[in-house]
Amino acid sequence: MSEIAVGDALPELKVHITRADLVRYAGAALDFNPIHWNEAFAKGVGLPDVIAHGMLTMALAGRVVTAWGLGALVDYQARFTRPVVVPNDDTGALVELSGKVGAILEDGTIRVDLSAKFEGRAVLGKAIAIVRP
Amino acid sequence: MALEQSFVGREYPPESVYEVGREKIREFAEAIGDPRPEYLDVEAAKALGYADVVAPPTFTTIVNLASINRIVNDPELGLDYSRMVHGDQSFTHHSPVVAGDRLAVTTVVESISRRAGNDFITLKAEIRTDAGEPRVTTRALLVVRDAEEGQA
Numbered sequence: 001m002s003e004i005a006v007g008d009a010l011p012e013l014k015v016h017i018t019r020a021d022l023v024r025y026a027g028a029a030l031d032f033n034p035i036h037w038n039e040a041f042a043k044g045v046g047l048p049d050v051i052a053h054g055m056l057t058m059a060l061a062g063r064v065v066t067a068w069g070l071g072a073l074v075d076y077q078a079r080f081t082r083p084v085v086v087p088n089d090d091t092g093a094l095v096e097l098s099g100k101v102g103a104i105l106e107d108g109t110i111r112v113d114l115s116a117k118f119e120g121r122a123v124l125g126k127a128i129a130i131v132r133p
Numbered sequence: 134m135a136l137e138q139s140f141v142g143r144e145y146p147p148e149s150v151y152e153v154g155r156e157k158i159r160e161f162a163e164a165i166g167d168p169r170p171e172y173l174d175v176e177a178a179k180a181l182g183y184a185d186v187v188a189p190p191t192f193t194t195i196v197n198l199a200s201i202n203r204i205v206n207d208p209e210l211g212l213d214y215s216r217m218v219h220g221d222q223s224f225t226h227h228s229p230v231v232a233g234d235r236l237a238v239t240t241v242v243e244s245i246s247r248r249a250g251n252d253f254i255t256l257k258a259e260i261r262t263d264a265g266e267p268r269v270t271t272r273a274l275l276v277v278r279d280a281e282e283g284q285a
Binding site for chain 1: 157160161163164165166167169189190191194195198199215216218219220221222223224225226229272278
């Protein structure tokens with residue numbers, strides 16, 4: 001791989017999250033909060049509909065980094081700023097994930113600034129991955 | 134309703150040991166759609182220097198969430214679980230989590246605060262092997278949305 005430079009963009013990823021994906025993730029992560037699968041419950045607590053697990057969106061954004069294959073993701077943080085609302089259809093919610101090199105740190109690790117968008121708006125804030133080559 | 138402030142500083146020692154399984158790693162990797170071979174194939178993982186298949190970066194959400202639930206479901210804390218959302222989350226990896234690891238989690242309530250009617254609680258979890266080797270430090274900020282505010 002050629003030299004990494006600040007500002008380099010990582011390949012984008014587009015993922016459709018369906019209700020089936022939420023059920024599958026709930027089982028894999030052992031996160032059974034009904035706001036992620038029960039429409040009546042979600043609406044009853046003031047949400048527009050069933051929403052994706054923030055941790056699922058975070059994991060999907062992490063794939064931008066792991067697919068890059070440059071090294072181990074040693075530190076990863078994200079803020080969940082807006083919900084990803086998942087309709088009950090076959091298409092689901094389209095989430096667009098991207099990242100760019102934000103800094104090369106003194107210890108040789110690389111800071112990647114990640115972005116996750118749903119309906120054109122950011123759903124993760126301060127999503128930062130540190131990669132050790 | 135405000136959260137019980139006296140929980141700040143409370144430490145929850147490990148309640149049980151979670152043994153990381155190859156098939157659970159596979160199941161998690163497939164659920165997040167991440168196909169990297171070091172999650173699925175022992176030989177591929179060993180070729181990269183791991184002792185066994187390695188877990189994806191957010192895999193320890195499994196034990197982290199269990200430790201969170203243990204605390205937020207304590208009735209004395211006064212937290213309305215139905216109004217709780219995840220505010221933010223971090224994972225700091227000290228060494229790779231691999232299949233066969235026996236994980237034990239120690240969780241500390243770092244802070245509790247209230248702003249604009251919403252309650253905030255920060256939990257830090259130290260995830261180590263049962264032999265005491267540090268694996269991951271996680272930090273979760275949980276937000277309990279104001280019940281008076283109406284529709285979000």
